[in-house]
Amino acid sequence: MLTFYDAPVSGNTYKVRLLLRQLAIPHEAVRLDIVGGEVRAKEFRKVNPFGRVPFIVEDGFALAESNAILLYLGRGSRLLPGDVRAQGLVQQWMFFEQNQVETALGLPRLWRKFGVEQDPALFEHYRPRAVAALKVLERHLAQRDWFVGDAYSVADIALFAYSQMAPDAGHDLGQFPAVSVWMDRVRAQPGWFSLE
Amino acid sequence: MLTFYDAPVSGNTYKVRLLLRQLAIPHEAVRLDIVGGEVRAKEFRKVNPFGRVPFIVEDGFALAESNAILLYLGRGSRLLPGDVRAQGLVQQWMFFEQNQVETALGLPRLWRKFGVEQDPALFEHYRPRAVAALKVLERHLAQRDWFVGDAYSVADIALFAYSQMAPDAGHDLGQFPAVSVWMDRVRAQPGWFSLE
Numbered sequence: 001m002l003t004f005y006d007a008p009v010s011g012n013t014y015k016v017r018l019l020l021r022q023l024a025i026p027h028e029a030v031r032l033d034i035v036g037g038e039v040r041a042k043e044f045r046k047v048n049p050f051g052r053v054p055f056i057v058e059d060g061f062a063l064a065e066s067n068a069i070l071l072y073l074g075r076g077s078r079l080l081p082g083d084v085r086a087q088g089l090v091q092q093w094m095f096f097e098q099n100q101v102e103t104a105l106g107l108p109r110l111w112r113k114f115g116v117e118q119d120p121a122l123f124e125h126y127r128p129r130a131v132a133a134l135k136v137l138e139r140h141l142a143q144r145d146w147f148v149g150d151a152y153s154v155a156d157i158a159l160f161a162y163s164q165m166a167p168d169a170g171h172d173l174g175q176f177p178a179v180s181v182w183m184d185r186v187r188a189q190p191g192w193f194s195l196e
Numbered sequence: 197m198l199t200f201y202d203a204p205v206s207g208n209t210y211k212v213r214l215l216l217r218q219l220a221i222p223h224e225a226v227r228l229d230i231v232g233g234e235v236r237a238k239e240f241r242k243v244n245p246f247g248r249v250p251f252i253v254e255d256g257f258a259l260a261e262s263n264a265i266l267l268y269l270g271r272g273s274r275l276l277p278g279d280v281r282a283q284g285l286v287q288q289w290m291f292f293e294q295n296q297v298e299t300a301l302g303l304p305r306l307w308r309k310f311g312v313e314q315d316p317a318l319f320e321h322y323r324p325r326a327v328a329a330l331k332v333l334e335r336h337l338a339q340r341d342w343f344v345g346d347a348y349s350v351a352d353i354a355l356f357a358y359s360q361m362a363p364d365a366g367h368d369l370g371q372f373p374a375v376s377v378w379m380d381r382v383r384a385q386p387g388w389f390s391l392e
Binding site: 049050061063064065066067068071072075084085088089091092094095096098099102103119121122124125136139140 | 245246257259260261262263264267268271280281284285287288290291292294295298299315317318321332335336
């Protein structure tokens with residue numbers, strides 16, 4: 001049996017929720033409260049030393065990190081190409097997402113959404129990083145429908161989760177038309193649902 | 197033939213350099229100057245739309261992102277376990293590295309090393325993030341020698357690259373004895389060489 005530790009608000013948990021639905025994987029969901037501190041609480045840390053969500057446990061095997069979970073649960077499915085080089089590209093985009101997209105869009109979105117006071121220097125730090133990352137996505141998507149090959153994959157799920165937050169993070173998606181059209185393409189996938 | 201676009205200074209290129217040496221993979225290295233701007237230059241962007249290093253091209257197949265490159269080049273070798281769950285854990289630690297360790301230690305280290313003036317708010321932002329990440333590594337390594345299983349793997353290479361920068365980023369490794377001992381273990385691996 002698969003147990004999925006979930007929480008609202010987070011784009012990282014959303015990725016796993018979407019995959020589980022789109023691949024119709026049976027599981028039990030445990031919903032935690034990030035804002036209220038349940039995720040960092042000692043009780044959860046005993047189960048999950050990372051103290052973060054998403055987190056899964058499958059027959060005693062515990063795995064953290066959203067993209068590692070997508071790759072693990074997606075193996076052998078239509079959402080993860082079997083070819084070694086295509087898998088390399090999927091991983092390339094997923095590492096890019098965690099390094100360049102997730103924090104640069106996710107943190108400013110979180111601060112704005114919940115009215116967290118932050119030094120303006122932090123917004124100024126993340127803003128050009130987010131724009132540079134969105135430009136990389138835009139250039140790629142101007143020439144193709146999906147991030148890897150000719151089909152929707154876990155790379156699209158990972159990149160969608162935080163790209164969709166661009167407006168809430170203060171960016172104008174009108175500047176990124178190919179990203180916008182790709183997002184509509186993702187939203188049209190069977191089983192898709194919105195973050196909130 | 198494999199071409200490896202390399203650059204000094206970067207911890208991400210160091211990872212790939214180390215893997216290539218430790219697995220004795222034949223390749224041609226093209227060394228670029230990050231600080232002088234060669235990596236972001238138009239000429240390189242034609243080859244590599246990410247405009248970043250490391251970057252590899254193997255018989256026309258191009259791959260960016262250090263950890264994706266480690267996973268691709270490491271497949272089937274002693275540095276990447278073949279078991280699906282072990283691979284999941286390797287990826288878990290590599291995503292954690294790119295999301296929690298690389299920027300939190302890498303950026304402050306870069307700013308301090310090259311005397312880049314930055315708003316103190318940025319150092320204050322990254323400091324607790326780095327400490328939290330180092331604590332996760334410390335708790336894990338207090339109970340085992342390597343990140344995954346009983347052997348040195350690409351997960352150790354990835355995490356070593358930026359953990360070693362902790363002192364340059366202003367952190368006292370004396371607070372993290374298990375991390376320090378693990379680093380010595382990495383340094384004792386055949387073929388290991390220092391970043392600079």
